[in-house]
Amino acid sequence: MSGITIDVQPMVEEPSRDVTRAGSAAGSDQPAEMDAVFELEGVSIHYGDFQAVRDISLRIARNQISALIGPSGCGKSTVLRSLNRMNDLVPSARLDGTIRYNGEDIYDPAIDPVEVRRRIGMVFQKPNPFPKSIYDNVAFGPRLNKFRGNLDELVERSLRRAALWDEVKDKLGNNGLSLSGGQQQRLCIARAIAVEPDVILMDEPCSALDPIATLRIEELMHELKSNYTIVIVTHNMQQAARASDVTAFLTMGEDRAGYLVEMAPTATLFTRPASKLTEDYITGRFG
């Protein structure tokens, strides 16, 4: 099934800026030539009998920051967690539809979810460093993969990319939990970067941080964009407007199942939303 779709929409190595220029693209009607990292088709997710997300189809472009926004309970975190199969850890979770990552169906029975997670890293809402040293936190992932290079160098590089190196270079042996909240979150980003993923998923990464720490994370996301594809879930519309290239707005229907209202370049979505629902939400009349 996945093969057919790929034939219909050949993926061309096209610079991802095209998406930004694509203007009024609404819903999942992204231009076909976009270099998509993820393609979701008809994705529905259930937790037991409860339908959390209904029939979502969208594409996420490479080397861009895509934001998922929407009211609480609209399933945006559920969608995010389905991208690296973290929902598999919830015993009652079930997914219908297809999610393709670089053209491969990640829910194919032949695919090992652990391999998916090694390529698609994740940063969580609450900073969650391991109760280990700063060094061991960053080295955790590479050690899992039996990393055979210069580990010190990799740790330094990851911490530098996460804009934390200067603050911790003299105390790499200290416990990760001794850092401040914002530093802990940057440590978690460094930890995710250290396994050299392709994509970083961020689930409301700033909701536990103060405005200054939030700004640092946003700057960091901007720097990381050139090397990684970032998908961020946020409650904070200003953050989506400031930090993302493309924004998807999700809301929920009467049955409390979340669905995609529209997805568009951020500037378009916030200035000329295609849907009345989006307009109400971004102008604060709903949510």
Added chain:
Amino acid sequence: MTANAQAGRVSLQVASGHARRRAWFSRGMTGILGLALLLAVIPLALILAVIVVNGLPAMNWEFLTSTFNFSRRTPGGGYFHGLVGTLYMGGLATLMAVPAGIAAAVFLTEFPRHRLAGPVRFFSDVMTGVPSVFVGLFVYTILVRQMGFGTFVGAVSLAIIMLPIVVRSAEEILRLVPAELKRASYALGARHWQTVFGVVLPTASPGLVTASMLAVARALGETAPLVLTALAAQSVVLDLQGSGQTALPLLVFREARGAFEAGQQRAWAGALELMALVLLLTIVARAFGARRGGRS
């Protein structure tokens, strides 16, 4: 007041009418709780005091380092063989019970929905309540009648006593490992076993050490199962099986019941030695746990 009345508000004064009564009530309850604490601490303090007061006079270097005299009637001699037996059997029992118990606890926390999880938890609870003399009888029936008395069978009986304590307390400790840490590990591409060994066990290690120490302390003080499995020894025994073994509580038990003043003195000193041993092991384990665990 009038301003308040005009605005339809109840003044703070009126609303606080019972403030004094509440303060007295609070003081009274605090007092009752303090009394309850005192009641709980008194027996413990008395036991400690009586053991120290009675044991200290008979405690000396000779007691710690020598075995029985030729005559039990006379003062002198000591429980060195009992100390060796206690450490020997306690060590073996720890090697048997702690790894198995922690493994069972990991099973219970990592596979809570497994159909064996319920039965394992239930039987651990039941085993915690089994009187230790039954454990002795059980080991006597299935092992001692074939193998004879000795260190190994004694250690097995102690391990059976330790196992359910380790399982249940370790399970509680492992349950405290935050789910976010496990999720972080999975998100980095860790497999289930890598998450258990790389995150869950290291995070829980200080607590696991404490859980194990609880069980060790309990086992070192056991007498009844050892009567039926280790039996007795007059001198230091290093054989695993083939001859009887002794332990500090066994010696205390025998000599405390005896008719000789000198023996009773040694029993007090033996009780003090056992208590100090458990205290020492607990302190060492705590220090070790604190260092390894490395919580900020």
